[in-house]
Amino acid sequence: MKKIYFYLAFLFLALLIISCKSKTPSAQNSNDITSKTWKLMEINGQPLQLKNSKNNPYFSLDKAEMRYSGHGGCNGVSGTFEIKPEMMRIKFNQGMSTMMACDDLETEQLFTKALLAADNYTLNGNTLFLNKARMAPLAKFVLQE
Template sequence: MKSLRYYLGSFILIIFFAASCMSKPSTPNPPTQGNNDITGKVWKLTEINGKPIALKDPKSNPHFKLNMADMRYEGNGSCNGVGGTFEIKPEIMRIKFNQGMSTMIACEDLETEQLFVKALLSADNYSVNGNTLTLNKARMAPLAKFVLQ
């Protein structure tokens, strides 16, 4: 009887150790909380294709926010909501916005909105300088500049 308890206890210990050593599915590491972390913040558009934006309705400034919890971006192009998924590699400052959804309301600043959405979808990298975020495509001139809202 004593040997049965010994083997049963040993078997339980082996199972416990084996279970604790099993690998768990990996989850992406969130970016470090440094000054280059662009997630969880609202970024307001200030410049598109090298030119300051000129809005007919300054109250509806295009902006976006990156949500790491579900890897989605959301924002407003001026009068239409925009959103979708994104991929980010903060350690090398790479980003990719995937085509998502948008409402389709006509407005006075529709041209700026279309350029804003095009800049998001074209960007493949970014840079941060203080409170300014720049979205870029390869090594070309910046597509768009944003400031913290």
């Protein structure tokens, strides 16, 4: 009878270890915002109002190169970033941009300013919020498919 309890306890422990290991990667991936393109929807709590709807700002993160790239609405933007997905922390470093003028230049400046000010993010399904400390979100993005 003791052998049966021993085997049952061993089986239970083995199943517990296996189930914990299988859940760990998905928990880490749930905060992963890299290798995706994020389209700007709101800036400083205001819905995006573009003069030219083709100029919708977006960005993506290349984790292999630790670089971000995107489009501010008028100009391409790129630079390096640092991320800690387990803590949902992010830092965009000053990068480079082309210097073309357009109708939505003000939106582009706000977009770039939000990227550089962000120090953390929140992910809710296909919606990404870039935040500064515990203040209201700087920018709201949706996953571009």
